[in-house]
Amino acid sequence: MMQETxxxxxxxxxGLVKRFGHVLAVRGLDLVVxxxxxxxxxxxxxxxxxxxxxxxxxxxxxxxxxxxxLGERVPSFKVLRSIGYMPQENAIYDDIxxxxxxxxxxxxxxxxxxxxxxxADSILELVGLRGKRGALARDLSGGMQRRLxxxxxxxxxxxxxxxxxxxxxxxxxxxxxxxxxxxELSAQGTTILxxxxxxxxxxxxxRVGLMSQGRLIEEGPPQALEEEAHAxxxxxxxxxxxxxxxxxx
Amino acid sequence: xxxxxxxxxxxxxxxxxWLTVIMLGTIPLLFILLFGYAFSxxxxxxxxxxxxxxxxxxxxxxxEFGTITVEKRLSDxxxxxxxxxxxxxRMVDDEKQAQDLVKRGRARGVIEIAPGFSQDLIDRVLSxxxxxxxxxxxxxxxxxxxxxxxxxxxxxxxxVDRSNVPTADTIVATVRSSLNSLFLSYLAGRDTTVNWSDMxxxxxxxxxxxxxxxxxxxxxxxxxxxxxxxxxxxxxxxxEERNGVLERLLTFSIRPWELSMGYTLAFTIIxxxxxxxxILIAYFLFHTMFVGSLALMLLVIIVYTIGLQGLGxxxxxxxxxxxxxxxxxxLIILPGLILTEAFWPVEALSPALRPLVxxxxxxxxxxxxxxxxxxxxxxxxxxxxxxxxxxxxxxMLGLSVALMKRRGYTS
Numbered sequence: 001m002m003q004e005t006x007x008x009x010x011x012x013x014x015g016l017v018k019r020f021g022h023v024l025a026v027r028g029l030d031l032v033v034x035x036x037x038x039x040x041x042x043x044x045x046x047x048x049x050x051x052x053x054x055x056x057x058x059x060x061x062x063x064x065x066x067x068x069x070l071g072e073r074v075p076s077f078k079v080l081r082s083i084g085y086m087p088q089e090n091a092i093y094d095d096i097x098x099x100x101x102x103x104x105x106x107x108x109x110x111x112x113x114x115x116x117x118x119x120a121d122s123i124l125e126l127v128g129l130r131g132k133r134g135a136l137a138r139d140l141s142g143g144m145q146r147r148l149x150x151x152x153x154x155x156x157x158x159x160x161x162x163x164x165x166x167x168x169x170x171x172x173x174x175x176x177x178x179x180x181x182x183x184e185l186s187a188q189g190t191t192i193l194x195x196x197x198x199x200x201x202x203x204x205x206x207r208v209g210l211m212s213q214g215r216l217i218e219e220g221p222p223q224a225l226e227e228e229a230h231a232x233x234x235x236x237x238x239x240x241x242x243x244x245x246x247x248x249x
Numbered sequence: 250x251x252x253x254x255x256x257x258x259x260x261x262x263x264x265x266x267w268l269t270v271i272m273l274g275t276i277p278l279l280f281i282l283l284f285g286y287a288f289s290x291x292x293x294x295x296x297x298x299x300x301x302x303x304x305x306x307x308x309x310x311x312x313e314f315g316t317i318t319v320e321k322r323l324s325d326x327x328x329x330x331x332x333x334x335x336x337x338x339r340m341v342d343d344e345k346q347a348q349d350l351v352k353r354g355r356a357r358g359v360i361e362i363a364p365g366f367s368q369d370l371i372d373r374v375l376s377x378x379x380x381x382x383x384x385x386x387x388x389x390x391x392x393x394x395x396x397x398x399x400x401x402x403x404x405x406x407x408x409v410d411r412s413n414v415p416t417a418d419t420i421v422a423t424v425r426s427s428l429n430s431l432f433l434s435y436l437a438g439r440d441t442t443v444n445w446s447d448m449x450x451x452x453x454x455x456x457x458x459x460x461x462x463x464x465x466x467x468x469x470x471x472x473x474x475x476x477x478x479x480x481x482x483x484x485x486x487x488x489e490e491r492n493g494v495l496e497r498l499l500t501f502s503i504r505p506w507e508l509s510m511g512y513t514l515a516f517t518i519i520x521x522x523x524x525x526x527x528i529l530i531a532y533f534l535f536h537t538m539f540v541g542s543l544a545l546m547l548l549v550i551i552v553y554t555i556g557l558q559g560l561g562x563x564x565x566x567x568x569x570x571x572x573x574x575x576x577x578x579x580l581i582i583l584p585g586l587i588l589t590e591a592f593w594p595v596e597a598l599s600p601a602l603r604p605l606v607x608x609x610x611x612x613x614x615x616x617x618x619x620x621x622x623x624x625x626x627x628x629x630x631x632x633x634x635x636x637x638x639x640x641x642x643x644x645m646l647g648l649s650v651a652l653m654k655r656r657g658y659t660s
Contacts, residue, residue: 057500080502089493108501152497 010035010070010160010191011056017064018051018214025051027214029065038182038192040202042238043211049195050088052211053164056193057085069160081109084158088165090149094138098129098148101137102155109156116155123151126181128174143169150178161185163194167201179204199235208234212242268569272576279583287587292419292596293334296356298347301328301340303366309375309383312391319385323367323431327405330427335419351410351454354620354630357596358409358420359454366404373443374435381435403450412456412623414464415594421451456538456623463538466531467618468591470550471611473527474520478554479581482516482561483574490565505653509646513558520554521547541621549621549631552638553614557581559645566652585611613637 011033018026026048033039041049054060056067058075067074070082092101099120106116124130127147132140137148146169153161161182167175179201182192186206194205202208202222209219218225218241222234231237263270305322331338339356341347347359363369375381375394383392407424409417432443456463489495498508524547531537564577585591588602589611595603606612617634620626628635 059496059499077502077504080500083500085497085500087493087497091493091497093494094492105501108498108503110502 008035009033009068010037011039011193012068013052013056013065014068015065016052016055016062016067018048018055018060019063025214026055026062029214029216031209031216033191033193035191036186036189037207038186038194038205040205040208041193041195041211042197042199042202042208042234044242045197047211048214049211050164051214053085053087053162053193053195057083057162081156082159084153084156084161086149086153086161086163086166088168090145092137092145092148092152094145095136097134097136098124098140098151099133101148101152105152106155111156119155119157120151123154126177127151128177143171143174146170147174157190159190161190161192161194163192165195165197167196167198175201199233199238203234210238210241217241266570266572269572269576272573272579276576276579276583283583283587287598287602290597292416292594294337294600295335295358295416295419295596296339297336297420298339298341298350298356298359299328300342300344300347300359300361302364303362304364305367307368307371308395309371310393310395311383311385312380312393313388314385314390317385317390319383321367323370324362326431326434327362327366327424327427330430331423335423348408348454351408352630354616356410357413357416358407360420360424361406361408363402363404363406369404369448370431370435370445373445373448374432377443378436403448405449407449407451408454409451410455410624411453411459412464412619413594414459414461416596417453419596425449455625456540459538459623462531462535463623464619465592466527466535466537467622468615469531470524470527470618471553471589471614472585472591474524474550474554474614475557475585475611476578476582477523478516478520478557479561479578480575481519482512482558483565483568483578484571486512486562486565487568487571487574491570499653506650508653509559509562509650512562513555513646516558517551517554520550524550537622539622540625541623542627545627545631546618546621549614549617549635549638552635552642553610556610556638556642556645559642559647559649562649563645563652584609588612590615610638610641 009032011031013029013031016026016029016031017024029048029052031052041052043049051060055062056069056074058080061075069076069079072079093104096104102120102123103113103116106119107113111119120133121130124133127150129140129144129147129151132144137145140148146166150163150166153163167178170178175198182194183204186192196202205222207220208222208225209216210225211217218228220228225241226232226234226237229237229240231240263273301324303322303324305320305324306318307321308316308318310316328338339350341350344359344361347356347361350356351359371392372395375392379394381392383390405424405428407421409420411417428445428449432445436443453459486495499505528539528543528546532539560581561578564581565574568574568577584605587593588598588606589609590606591611595606598606613634617626617631617638620631620634624630
């Protein structure tokens with residue numbers, strides 16, 4: 001029974017701690033995200049969401065604790081091909097075209113030129129950049145650059161998508177289409193760990209984790225959290241639970 | 250008023266960038282101090298080899314005793330006339346051994362003094378002076394000219410490595426000056442000069458006929474490669490660091506060494522294109538000397554660029570913005586201008602700064618390029634420089650990969 005649980009865990013952290021000087025950014029985080037799940041990490045600025053993301057994808061070394069991705073203990077070079085990471089910055093080459101960006105990142109992840117072209121078609125359609133394939137990234141609007149960044153994260157069809165504020169600066173109607181696609185990916189088995197400060201978006205997640213001051217103070221399906229906090233919206237629930245967490249902490 | 254606000258804002262931003270403030274203050278100081286202390290004017294302590302065959306036996310006619318033979322090695326006076334600082338002289342008995350030292354770059358020139366040097370000099374003096382008093386066994390005798398004497402070969406032969414034009418010129422000028430002084434000392438009181446132009450002969454052992462343009466060209470190539478590669482590496486990497494691309498790349502399945510080598514390959518190709526431009530223009534437009542192997546030259550440039558790119562990667566880890574990147578690049582470029590023999594030989598620098606020259610990889614690139622372009626040196630002629638550059642490249646590449654690993658510790 002235990003073995004089955006571990007196999008279906010795509011993300012597992014145990015007692016994760018990260019310090020920056022005297023600042024404790026993440027304090028003993030235990031997190032489990034199952035296969036095909038959309039898990040939302042929400043919390044105020046400085047609550048440790050991005051630090052957690054960066055530890056998950058191997059950019060930051062935890063001071064304490066362990067990270068397991070797809071059963072592999074991080075750091076693991078092998079697991080990198082299964083991760084698609086979208087950081088808060090756009091992190092794209094702005095002096096090459098949209099297509100060239102996708103080609104470069106796709107080839108590094110082991111895709112053939114043909115695979116890249118095929119994947120690029122569908123991904124550019126999804127992010128609404130099909131007509132911008134030959135445009136220089138620096139000539140795109142801020143929202144379009146954000147969409148290109150998302151496309152780069154998805155180009156190699158990863159099993160785990162780590163998306164740090166993916167919809168920031170994206171038009172509302174496109175945000176809706178993003179979420180539809182996330183649901184589709186989730187249904188196909190892709191696991192998505194997402195941070196967002198749009199709480200109405202977070203309510204679309206299968207489960208959300210509320211982070212405050214580096215701690216995971218509560219987690220569960222959005223509706224369950226609302227009920228637990230006797231709140232009408234996730235935003236109210238968040239405020240009540242964070243307040244309660246502070247009193248207890 | 251807005252002008253004032255904009256200007257004040259610039260200083261406000263600097264206030265939060267202490268490294269830039271320090272750099273802004275120290276770089277001009279470094280510049281003037283290096284220039285001020287670096288140059289000692291004429292090259293000094295030039296390594297030369299002296300082969301002195303002067304017998305010191307002088308046969309002369311005297312009023313008092315007819316023909317006599319006296320012993321006086323005037324070549325010793327010639328050598329002491331070089332002064333204490335002009336040359337770092339090594340005496341050897343064999344011309345071949347001397348020339349081998351020049352070939353191996355251990356000396357810049359050979360001063361070969363023929364057995365009849367003293368005789369030739371006194372004959373020339375007496376032919377002008379007519380009579381000269383001389384102390385012979387405690388008695389003053391009067392030396393007289395012997396009449397026309399036969400001279401088969403110059404009594405003083407200089408062999409210089411002209412691939413180093415400043416030192417070659419200095420060797421010739423110093424020997425000429427000493428010889429002239431020697432004549433003047435024997436002609437004291439006479440308002441006349443001796444024609445001794447055929448007494449001294451100069452051979453260019455290497456880079457025959459090379460001029461200053463030929464000497465500068467390898468330095469320009471090395472300096473151009475240094476400026477562009479350091480700027481390009483530092484600014485590119487700092488830019489990628491700042492916009493998050495570098496960090497993102499490290500979450501992709503790419504090894505740090507692959508990333509480092511990828512940048513190295515690209516910047517090396519760019520450096521080669523630039524070096525080729527300089528070589529072509531120098532060769533076809535300015536007709537600079539090029540007698541060596543182009544392939545060997547490009548190989549040396551590649552090895553140097555790999556090391557420089559590694560250094561740029563390391564410094565990019567320290568720079569927080571493009572502004573600081575440029576300042577770090579200047580820290581590479583500035584010594585490259587002065588302390589690497591790009592435009593001046595080590596002998597032209599202040600003695601206190603000379604050991605520093607050997608700390609800069611660009612010195613070895615400049616030496617290797619000069620040896621290839623002007624002396625036609627092959628592998629055996631530049632193996633020391635190539636070994637130093639390769640070691641430096643390996644060290645820098647290793648350190649830059651380690652830095653990449655630290656940036657994204659997964660790989």
